[in-house]
Amino acid sequence: MRGLNYGRLNTEISQMSNVITSANDRTPTTLKAHLVTRLRDAIIARRFKPGDRMNESQLARQFGVSRIPVREALQQLQEQGLVMNHPRRGMFVNILSDDDCQQINGLRIILEAEALKLCRARLTAASEKQLLDLVERMENSNAGSEIDAAALDLEFHRAIWNLSGNTYLEKVLNSQVPMLFAHQALEYTSNNEKLWPLYHHRQLLDVVLGKSEQTAEEAMIAHLRLRYTNPERYSSLAYASPKPQAREPGDEAGAIRRD
Numbered sequence: 001m002r003g004l005n006y007g008r009l010n011t012e013i014s015q016m017s018n019v020i021t022s023a024n025d026r027t028p029t030t031l032k033a034h035l036v037t038r039l040r041d042a043i044i045a046r047r048f049k050p051g052d053r054m055n056e057s058q059l060a061r062q063f064g065v066s067r068i069p070v071r072e073a074l075q076q077l078q079e080q081g082l083v084m085n086h087p088r089r090g091m092f093v094n095i096l097s098d099d100d101c102q103q104i105n106g107l108r109i110i111l112e113a114e115a116l117k118l119c120r121a122r123l124t125a126a127s128e129k130q131l132l133d134l135v136e137r138m139e140n141s142n143a144g145s146e147i148d149a150a151a152l153d154l155e156f157h158r159a160i161w162n163l164s165g166n167t168y169l170e171k172v173l174n175s176q177v178p179m180l181f182a183h184q185a186l187e188y189t190s191n192n193e194k195l196w197p198l199y200h201h202r203q204l205l206d207v208v209l210g211k212s213e214q215t216a217e218e219a220m221i222a223h224l225r226l227r228y229t230n231p232e233r234y235s236s237l238a239y240a241s242p243k244p245q246a247r248e249p250g251d252e253a254g255a256i257r258r259d
C-alpha cells in the first residue's frame with residue numbers, strides 16, 4: 001500500500017477540479033452526485049491510483065464542502081467497487097491482487113450458482129423479460145468505456161442476485177463482487193484495450209430458463225474462464241471436479257460436496 005502524500009494529492013485534486021469540470025458534460029443533480037462523478041473520473045483517469053488513500057477531510061477541504069457529502073460520495077464509489085474500505089485505516093482506491101481476484105471468483109462460482117438456481121426456481125414472465133432485455137442490450141452494446149461495459153455486465157449479475165429472492169445472498173455478493181468488476185475495468189482502461197466481453201451472457205440466461213446442458217456451477221466457471229485461468233482454484237470444485245463436465249439435468253447439487 002502506498003504511503004500518503006498530501007502534497008501530491010493537493011496538486012492532483014486541484015488539477016482534477018479544473019480538468020474534469022470543463023470536460024464533464026454531465027449535469028450532476030446533487031452535490032453528492034457531483035462529487036461521485038468527479039472522484040470516479042479522477043480514479044478512471046488514474047489521477048488517484050490503485051492503493052491511494054481517499055482522505056475524507058482532505059477531499060472536503062479541497063472541494064470546499066463538509067465531510068458528509070464526501071463520505072456519502074465515497075460510500076457510493078465503494079458500492080461501485082472503485083473504492084475499498086479498510087477498517088480503521090479509511091478508504092482506498094481499489095487495489096486487488098491476482099490472488100484476491102481468484103478468491104472472489106471462488107466465492108462467485110458457489111454463490112452466483114445458487115442465485116442462478118433460485119432465479120430459475122422463482123422465474124416469472126416479468127423477470128424473464130428483464131433478463132432477456134439485459135442480455136440483448138449487452139449483445140448489441142457499443143459501451144463507451146470499459147467502466148460502462150463493466151457496469152452493464154454488473155447490472156445483469158445484480159439482476160440475477162436480486163431475483164434469487166434471498167436478500168442476504170444478494171448483500172454478500174454486492175459487498176464482494178463489484179470491486180472485482182471495477183478492478184478489471186481499471187486494468188483494461190490502463191492498458192488502453194477494448195477487451196470487456198459482453199456477448200456471452202446468454203449462456204447464463206439459458207441456465208435460468210432451464211435450457212442449458214450445464215449445471216449452474218459449470219456455467220459460472222465457463223463464464224469466468226473467459227477472463228481468468230482456473231477461476232475455480234479457490235473453490236472446493238477445484239478438488240471435487242477439476243474439469244467440470246455436463247451432468248444429467250437435476251444433478252447439479254452433486255457438484256458440491258461437504259466431505
Ligand SMILES: [Zn+2]
Nearest residue numbers: 153157201223
Ligand atoms: Zn458477466
